[in-house]
Amino acid sequence: MKLTDYKGILVYIEYENKNICQISLELLQEARILADIFYDDVIAVVLGYNIKDIADQCIYYGADIVWYADDILLEEYLTERYTDALEFLVKKIGPSSLLIGSSYQGRDFAPRLAIRLGTGLTADCTELGVKFLGDGIVDPNRGILMTRPTYGGNLIATIVCENHRPQMATVRSSMKVIKDITREGLVKEFFPLLKKSRVKILETIIEKTTEKIISEESVLVVGGNGVGSESMFKELYSLAKILNGGVGVTRTLVEKKWVDHSRQIGQTGTTVRPELYISFGVLGAIQHITGMENSNFIISINKDRNAPVFKFSHVGIVGSVEKILPRLIDRLSK
Ligand SMILES: Cc1cc2nc3c(=O)[nH]c(=O)nc-3n(C[C@H](O)[C@H](O)[C@H](O)COP(=O)(O)OP(=O)(O)OC[C@H]3O[C@@H](n4cnc5c(N)ncnc54)[C@H](O)[C@@H]3O)c2cc1C
Numbered sequence: 268m269k270l271t272d273y274k275g276i277l278v279y280i281e282y283e284n285k286n287i288c289q290i291s292l293e294l295l296q297e298a299r300i301l302a303d304i305f306y307d308d309v310i311a312v313v314l315g316y317n318i319k320d321i322a323d324q325c326i327y328y329g330a331d332i333v334w335y336a337d338d339i340l341l342e343e344y345l346t347e348r349y350t351d352a353l354e355f356l357v358k359k360i361g362p363s364s365l366l367i368g369s370s371y372q373g374r375d376f377a378p379r380l381a382i383r384l385g386t387g388l389t390a391d392c393t394e395l396g397v398k399f400l401g402d403g404i405v406d407p408n409r410g411i412l413m414t415r416p417t418y419g420g421n422l423i424a425t426i427v428c429e430n431h432r433p434q435m436a437t438v439r440s441s442m443k444v445i446k447d448i449t450r451e452g453l454v455k456e457f458f459p460l461l462k463k464s465r466v467k468i469l470e471t472i473i474e475k476t477t478e479k480i481i482s483e484e485s486v487l488v489v490g491g492n493g494v495g496s497e498s499m500f501k502e503l504y505s506l507a508k509i510l511n512g513g514v515g516v517t518r519t520l521v522e523k524k525w526v527d528h529s530r531q532i533g534q535t536g537t538t539v540r541p542e543l544y545i546s547f548g549v550l551g552a553i554q555h556i557t558g559m560e561n562s563n564f565i566i567s568i569n570k571d572r573n574a575p576v577f578k579f580s581h582v583g584i585v586g587s588v589e590k591i592l593p594r595l596i597d598r599l600s601k
Pocket residue numbers: 419420490491492493494495516517518519520531532533534535536537547548549550551552553554555558568569570571574586587588589
């Protein structure tokens with residue numbers, strides 16, 4: 268097959284309790300934008316058991332075609348089986364690109380699938396774009412530009428998959444999700460050959476938490492290494508309570524074991540987009556910024572006026588956490 272023969276941007280759909288995950292909704296939107304430039308289709312794929320209604324939903328979020336495999340053997344996520352099913356579909360329909368959320372699942376099966384398909388995988392992309400040949404002419408091979416931080420975040424690399432299809436990427440999208448219930452499309456079933464798995468799930472333990480997940484907070488008070496002490500860090504919770512929000516952190520505070528990974532914002536944590544993001548003693552490393560740069564309003568407090576975080580902030584306050592945080596709590600609580 269020639270590269271021009273591969274068509275369609277395939278998006279892997281993840282869901283929880285019958286709801287499509289945010290990461291997949293954002294990817295459908297991202298794929299929609301690319302497909303409109305290529306005059307191509309957005310194709311979604313859903314795997315599981317009793318999932319036809321999830322497949323139908325994908326149309327409202329930008330898919331033109333949805334393929335679903337409905338089989339009890341796919342009821343629970345298993346790396347090998349999901350890889351088998353996706354390999355089967357990709358070989359059947361020949362998409363030009365395959366986009367997968369940078370989630371635990373996506374990161375788990377994507378490399379295995381890429382090897383099976385004999386193609387490349389760009390992991391943890393923060394941006395996707397269309398390859399132009401110059402003079403506004405779109406690459407006839409539907410080439411996409413896959414951008415990701417590299418060398419520990421010191422460089423931003425844009426990668427192209429020149430010779431193989433599909434172009435595969437795991438992506439952290441930050442697209443605004445658009446739902447249009449008037450959209451129409453095709454929903455089709457496929458029947459992959461599923462082998463007996465060597466892996467058996469013995470028990471699934473669902474983490475119980477009474478706290479809101481950070482991506483759902485509309486106000487986030489965020490602590491970095493510059494908060495200095497654990498007692499000062501606890502003060503962030505007081506401020507968050509006053510502002511009716513939650514607390515997020517940089518990876519440094521997770522490494523210090525002051526808080527668990529579910530509160531980490533960034534490339535290897537959660538992507539957030541609150542109405543208000545207010546940081547204390549956060550450097551603004553690229554790996555953190557990729558997880559919060561689309562927040563609606565960003566306020567940063569840092570004692571170093573050259574801290575990179577200020578470049579991404581609407582309001583920057585040069586000063587120390589220990590002076591500003593208690594004053595802020597005092598003022599706002601009155
Ligand atoms: C592959 C990879 C993935 C990563 N993923 C993530 C990720 O998902 N999320 C993430 O956050 N990081 C991630 N990191 C780590 C990232 O590179 C940075 O090291 C980290 O974000 C820095 O954390 P920080 O801003 O808390 O700390 P520091 O780099 O120590 O910065 C502290 C800041 O606080 C300021 N400060 C110090 N004292 C005070 C004070 N008293 N008052 C006010 N300001 C003060 C300093 O001027 C400085 O700007 C990743 C790194 C790698 C290599």
